[in-house]
Amino acid sequence: xxxxxxxxxxxxxxxxxxxxxxxxxxxxxxxxxxxxxxxxxxxxxxxxxxxxxxxxxxxxxxxxxxxxxxxxxxxxxxxxxxxxxxxxxxxxxxxxxxxxxxxxxxxxxxxxxxxxxxxxxxxxxxxxxxxxxxxxxxxxxxxxxxxxxxxxxxxxxxxxxxxxxxxxxxxxxxxxxxxxxxxxxxxxxxxxxxxxxxxxxxxxxxxxxxxxxxxxxxxxxxxxxxxxxxxxxxxxxxxxxxxxxxxxxxxxxxxxxxxxxxxxxxxxxxxxxxxxxxxxxxxxxxxxxxxxxxxxxxxxxxxxxxxxxxxxxxxxxxxxxxxxxxxxxxxxxxxxxxxxxxxxxxxxxxxxxxxxxxxxxxxxxxxxxxxxxxxxxxxxxxxxxxxxxxxxxxxxxxxxxxxxxxxxxxxxxxxxxx
Amino acid sequence: xxxxxxxxxxxxxxxxxxxxxxxxxxxxxxxxxxxxxxxxxxxxxxxxxxxxxxxxxxxxxxxxxxxxxxxxxxxxxxxxxxxxxxxxxxxxxxxxxxxxxxxxxxxxxxxxxxxxxxxxxxxxxxxxxxxxxxxxxxxxxxxxxxxxxxxxxxxxxxxxxxxxxxxxxxxxxxxxxxxxxxxxxxxxxxxxxxxxxxxxxxxxxxxxxxxxxxxxxxxxxxxxxxxxxxxxxxxxxxxxxxxxxxxxxxxxxxxxxxxxxxxxxxxxxxxxxxxxxxxxxxxxxxxxxxxxxxxxxxxxxxxxxxxxxxxxxxxxxxxxxxxxxxxxxxxxxxxxxxxxxxxxxxxxxxxxxxxxxxxxxxxxxxxxxxxxxxxxxxxx
Amino acid sequence: xxxxxxxxxxxxxxxxxxxxxxxxxxxxxxxxxxxxxxxxxxxxxxxxxxxxxxxxxxxxxxxxxxxxxxxxxxxxxxxxxxxxxxxxxxxxxxxxxxxxxxxxxxxxxxxxxxxxxxxxxxxxxxxxxxxxxxxxxxxxxxxxxxxxxxxxxxxxxxx
Numbered sequence: 001x002x003x004x005x006x007x008x009x010x011x012x013x014x015x016x017x018x019x020x021x022x023x024x025x026x027x028x029x030x031x032x033x034x035x036x037x038x039x040x041x042x043x044x045x046x047x048x049x050x051x052x053x054x055x056x057x058x059x060x061x062x063x064x065x066x067x068x069x070x071x072x073x074x075x076x077x078x079x080x081x082x083x084x085x086x087x088x089x090x091x092x093x094x095x096x097x098x099x100x101x102x103x104x105x106x107x108x109x110x111x112x113x114x115x116x117x118x119x120x121x122x123x124x125x126x127x128x129x130x131x132x133x134x135x136x137x138x139x140x141x142x143x144x145x146x147x148x149x150x151x152x153x154x155x156x157x158x159x160x161x162x163x164x165x166x167x168x169x170x171x172x173x174x175x176x177x178x179x180x181x182x183x184x185x186x187x188x189x190x191x192x193x194x195x196x197x198x199x200x201x202x203x204x205x206x207x208x209x210x211x212x213x214x215x216x217x218x219x220x221x222x223x224x225x226x227x228x229x230x231x232x233x234x235x236x237x238x239x240x241x242x243x244x245x246x247x248x249x250x251x252x253x254x255x256x257x258x259x260x261x262x263x264x265x266x267x268x269x270x271x272x273x274x275x276x277x278x279x280x281x282x283x284x285x286x287x288x289x290x291x292x293x294x295x296x297x298x299x300x301x302x303x304x305x306x307x308x309x310x311x312x313x314x315x316x317x318x319x320x321x322x323x324x325x326x327x328x329x330x331x332x333x334x335x336x337x338x339x340x341x342x343x344x345x346x347x348x349x350x351x352x353x354x355x356x357x358x359x360x361x362x363x364x365x366x367x368x369x370x371x372x373x374x375x376x377x378x379x380x381x382x383x384x385x386x387x388x389x390x391x392x393x394x395x396x397x398x399x400x401x402x403x404x405x406x407x408x409x410x411x412x413x414x415x416x417x418x
Numbered sequence: 419x420x421x422x423x424x425x426x427x428x429x430x431x432x433x434x435x436x437x438x439x440x441x442x443x444x445x446x447x448x449x450x451x452x453x454x455x456x457x458x459x460x461x462x463x464x465x466x467x468x469x470x471x472x473x474x475x476x477x478x479x480x481x482x483x484x485x486x487x488x489x490x491x492x493x494x495x496x497x498x499x500x501x502x503x504x505x506x507x508x509x510x511x512x513x514x515x516x517x518x519x520x521x522x523x524x525x526x527x528x529x530x531x532x533x534x535x536x537x538x539x540x541x542x543x544x545x546x547x548x549x550x551x552x553x554x555x556x557x558x559x560x561x562x563x564x565x566x567x568x569x570x571x572x573x574x575x576x577x578x579x580x581x582x583x584x585x586x587x588x589x590x591x592x593x594x595x596x597x598x599x600x601x602x603x604x605x606x607x608x609x610x611x612x613x614x615x616x617x618x619x620x621x622x623x624x625x626x627x628x629x630x631x632x633x634x635x636x637x638x639x640x641x642x643x644x645x646x647x648x649x650x651x652x653x654x655x656x657x658x659x660x661x662x663x664x665x666x667x668x669x670x671x672x673x674x675x676x677x678x679x680x681x682x683x684x685x686x687x688x689x690x691x692x693x694x695x696x697x698x699x700x701x702x703x704x705x706x707x708x709x710x711x712x713x714x715x716x717x718x719x720x721x722x723x724x725x726x727x728x729x730x731x732x733x734x735x736x737x738x739x740x741x742x743x744x745x746x747x748x749x750x751x752x753x754x755x756x757x758x759x760x761x762x763x764x765x766x767x768x769x770x771x772x773x774x775x776x777x778x779x780x781x782x783x784x785x786x787x788x789x790x791x792x793x794x795x796x797x798x
Numbered sequence: 799x800x801x802x803x804x805x806x807x808x809x810x811x812x813x814x815x816x817x818x819x820x821x822x823x824x825x826x827x828x829x830x831x832x833x834x835x836x837x838x839x840x841x842x843x844x845x846x847x848x849x850x851x852x853x854x855x856x857x858x859x860x861x862x863x864x865x866x867x868x869x870x871x872x873x874x875x876x877x878x879x880x881x882x883x884x885x886x887x888x889x890x891x892x893x894x895x896x897x898x899x900x901x902x903x904x905x906x907x908x909x910x911x912x913x914x915x916x917x918x919x920x921x922x923x924x925x926x927x928x929x930x931x932x933x934x935x936x937x938x939x940x941x942x943x944x945x946x947x948x949x950x951x952x953x954x955x956x957x
Contacts, residue, residue, distance in 0.1 A: 212937060214931075214935065214937065242934070242935070243921070243922075244922040244933075244934070245919075245920070245921050245922035246921070248922075327706070327708070328705050328706050328707070329703070329705075329706060330523060330526055330527045330706045331527065332527055332528065334880045337880045338877055338878075338880050338881075338882055341882070341899065341904060341905075341906060342906050344905065345904075345905035345906045345919065345920060348903060348905050348920040349905070349919050349920050352920055352921060390700050391700060393700075394696070394697060394700045397693070397696060398693065398697075400833075401689060401690075401693045404689055404830070404831065404834065405686050405689055405690065407827045407830055407831065408682055408685055408686045408689070408831075409682075409686065410827070411682055411827070412678075412679050412682030412683065412686070413679075506842065506845060506846070509846060529845055530844040530845055530847075531841045531844055532845060534841070535841075535845060689834075
């Protein structure tokens, strides 16, 4: 124990100081690294970007503070005008205050920045949105005075705008159908409900149910700002942007010209547009009757294509079952499985090539598939036949065995005498 | 061994026997054979081996290479077949989930005669199960569980249980989808049995079928269960030496023969059993399934056939699982300890009552098994 | 046939023909039984020969060929069991190995030397030489395999 009181007090003070700094350090060490402190909200609802507007307009302020614009120091007055440094309504809503932006004026307001190359350059954002919009279905109707169309905020939102790469954004790819569907699901409003057919289609299911990032949504085919329905002659080109192989074969076939001259949409005539599903191979023979007579030569050609495809598919199915049977014995089947995969490639190619309606090309593929399938089957059957050798040897073995038993019995009985 | 007993070849061949005899007690080594039921009389280990052999070859032994006593010998022969084929398989088998299936497939598909050894092992296992169960049934039928043969009965039942356990553990080793999922269902049943369940749970390492359990099953299957089997064989022969083989009720082969003839009979039996195993392997090979996928449950598979009866009680009826386990436990204990609670005498009437009781139990068990088979397969 | 066989032993001079024949039959029978032992030994020996076991691990390491046999930019399809793969020589030192199975519906790919890409003939999917999808319906990139060049020979380790 320290005897002198002064020293004792000093020691106590030092200990207290150590404890206190230890506590503070422990507190700071315990805090998770990397958590940045939230944006300071100034006194009485004054936000960094919203100024004092948010005092009277808290809902809009809350939305805006989370948006992309707020992070780039865009302010309320950038779009709405007025003053954001006062709470006096007369002054706040004075000057160039625009208030609620009129629909017809909105594109120009957004374009003030978003068509300015110098402003958008640092972000490398395009500046053609307004120009494109004016060519679009929406833009043209708006110019004619029809205000029941979409303007910028109808798709992007007004205050809570997020970039398209943000999954919470209204224009993120999986949200786009919903955004467009806000109007285009209502057949009363826009004349045709395309939202429901799209959602039920293979494209819709891929995008919405399987989150396939390559699946097309409304913008993929119709464009975003220049949105317009593709014309009859253009539909095939849009589909062909992804389905390049099918389009290549199609353009080499008789349908390209014929449908074009007839003013019929090409891909959509057979496959549909919004409600497109995975085409069953059986269509090779059934879909022709949409245009051709039941007893026509064209229909017969389709029937032949279908027969050719079916034969190949059946051959491969038989080969696959044989492989399964061989696996159960088991016989080494790795090589056969590899060749079966190659044959499947040919059969898949045949379906794509069928868009050219050229019998020679299609049967070229199916013939190759069938020859591989036949090869596999004959080789496996040969191996199965070899197994019969074992049964033959069994008979020989039994002869040997019976002979052995007889010999042993002879030895056994010979020792009876002892 | 074609020379008649009593004469020998000239001394030229005997020298090495004498050479050994001066260095080690060959008779004592040979006397180990008495432990395994081939010879029943004690052997005087102070006498030279040649004399002992000469005497033994004259000895009279009961004719147990014929029905129904042959069942015991067959169980031994099949056990040896299983050990030999199993050892050969073990040279290439790898007990990890990643390699179990691939190594089994290599054996069966790529290695010369691998398919043969594997099939003989599989069919041998089936035959051993049949033999051992029929043996228990015949011991029961002929009343060979009554005093003083309680130990015979106990070890007979124990051998049957060990063989079933060996089947249970051996199935999983192939790591194919069929055996994996029948095992998972089988574990459900076994772990629900009181007293036995927790012990099994501890020994096999829980109820999740993973790499740890596979290794334990492997060790159980190749080391522990065979050793236990041999131990109970030991008990069987030991008690038979003390109390004799017993006459089957109603008469049967009770004669005797010489040891030499008897050994030949056993050899013939082995050859015939092996021939049947080979025929089954070639004509009706057991199928080879796909690899086990622990993440994809196979619908419609029940537990192994011998566990279908308790399975039927727990799954096929509204009776709760623990009751089914308890019933199984009580019945199993009852069967095991049969000699200790059976109060009938040795007379005809008592024997008939016992047999009727046995048949009734068997019929109930069979009916439950059929029901258990349909629980999964018929219901869907 | 339980006759005395005394005269078959000791080989006394002038033994009877019957004794000799019996002796021969006895020897023949023993040889016959010995065949069982030979058969079992043969089966076990064929089964236990080690090289077959050693090959299994080696199956996964595939020798593709000599490095000098590949021109720069050349790609070849190696049909190896259920895992066909492409080997492409990107430049003087770099060789890549990629699965040849398209991740869309498992068609076998072709190599387009001009575009340095793997193209699927079925639906026009294409992949670059690191396996990433360039265009088309494939949802996932191609699997890559480890390539090692030892003493001028290209080895691919399939996993």
